[in-house]
Amino acid sequence: MNVEKITQRILDVISNEAMWIDLAVIFLKVILITIAAVVAVKVLRVLIRKTFSVRIKGPLLYNERRQQTLSKLLSNVVAYVVYFIAGVSILSTFTIDITGLIAGAGVLGLAIGFGAQNLVRDVITGFFIIFEDQFSVGDYVRIGAAEGTVEEIGLRTTKVKAWTGELFIFPNGTITDVVNFSIHNSIAVVDVNISYESDITRVESLIMEFLDSLQDRYEQIIKPAELLGVQNLTTTEIVMRITAETLPMQHFAIAREMRRDLKDFLDQRGVEIPYPRMVMMQRSPEEMATAKNAKT
CATH class of the missing domain: 1.10.287.1260 (Helix Hairpins)
Structure with a gap:
């Protein structure tokens, strides 16, 4: 039923x-x-x-x-x-x-x-990071001990990838100090070591000649490079400093290219780059006898 x-x-x-x-x-x-x-x-x-x-x-x-x-x-x-x-x-x-x-x-x-107050703090901080344009995706930044390229900005977390491959993930609420390297132009700094035997006036004129051709060679350089002059005097060499304003984060590559090209340029014009030297001295028998008599 x-x-x-x-x-x-x-x-x-x-x-x-x-x-x-x-x-x-x-x-x-x-x-x-x-x-x-x-x-x-x-x-x-x-x-x-x-x-x-x-x-x-x-x-x-x-x-x-x-x-x-x-x-x-x-x-x-x-x-x-x-x-x-x-x-x-x-x-x-x-x-x-x-x-x-x-x-x-x-x-x-x-x-x-x-x-979940931390979650709310992360979301609010994420909004402020984006709307205040503190940094954006693709920028090269330093957050705390981490330094690298911003891979992603979310409302809760920010991801930064170091040049060696590590991926740092920060809750937005913990981001307090940020250094952004991608907003303004960078400065390439190149130190040139010259031997004491070189003519400084001639070397300066040659370096100025080299710097005049840099903007035509490298489009990343914004303004004409400058020779600041003698930066340091060491026991073995004279250090001269060159600076060049480049596009953001292009100063590392430009500095490497400038060192290579400047080395070839100075070599072709006979400017000697200092290198370690060893000086050997040998006393004559008369000098050794004189030194021994002086001790006694």
């Missing part, structure tokens, strides 16, 4: 046309909401990219690094908001009380906020 009743109920459910129509409507609404959310996210992301690209190429000068970072951040925020609205809309199609759900989520978020 129970089996017959259960079977009859199953048949009644299966044959209920109104129920199937309602399920089909709900399923169609879910599909349409999902498609609309995906399309809206893609369209809004394209609009954000187009807007920032127009601002960068416009007559007004904008910081391209900051625009790209803000563009990525806004794209992510738009995706989160649209998908949240889509999720709420999908729940509403199943006749779930959205008002109570949102109120409960607000209370839960408040409780989480009190219990």
